[in-house]
Amino acid sequence: MEEITANINWLAVGIGAAIAYLLGWLWYSPVLFLDRWLDGIGKKKEEAAAPPAIAMMIQAGGTFLLAWLVGITAASNSLFTCLLVVAMVMALMASGGLYAQKKVTAILIEIGYVAVMAAIMIAAQALL
Template sequence: MSASGVNYWAVLVGAAVYFIFGALWYSKGVFGNAWMKGIGKTKEQLEAGYSPWKLVWAFIGSLLAAYGMARILSWIPGATLSTGIMLSVLAGIFFILVPISIHDVMEVRPCKLTAINVFYHMIGFVLIGIIIGAWR
């Protein structure tokens, strides 16, 4: 824990778990094929546009999400594991479900694609909330 109330090790672990969870979630054996169908791309098209910088940006985003969760939890006196879970569920509903749904409705994206993307982030946030909330 640092003087700011943020446990940077928990942030790093939370970010890594969120990032790895994404690799599993979007893998061929889980939702990868449905996701590719939803975005209208083939594996070959995605591979042609591959850049390691996309993964770097994804990990930076994971770090920012974990840090944000840790920062908010540091402002809540006596925050615990249950606080972390509750905060992450609320953040998932209000800051993930709502904006992604609005975005996808306007772009006429398939509901299945919206569900795949929304639930990845919502579950990822809960994983971060569990780690940050428990590791205080």
């Protein structure tokens, strides 16, 4: 258990997770990608009135876990391992999106969010 808790910069984990999670509100808003993402998943704006609470809770948990992983790999000076994990997650998300027959635009928006989340979390580790 010590290898996943020792020398972790918990402040950077928390701040990175919070900023990345909050970015989702902007990312999937009309300001950035909402309309193109909805088109890419075959939904209309009226169908996307409010995100499901359970999905938001799972997203918050997953965002924290990614920030923790970044913290672990930063503490052990192995951030390239984290980048490999992020690339794997993005590849699996892309294949899942293709199986679900989403448009490429929607897939790129979704995996782009993961890439930006990871970048924010790595920056938090570097700056805090």
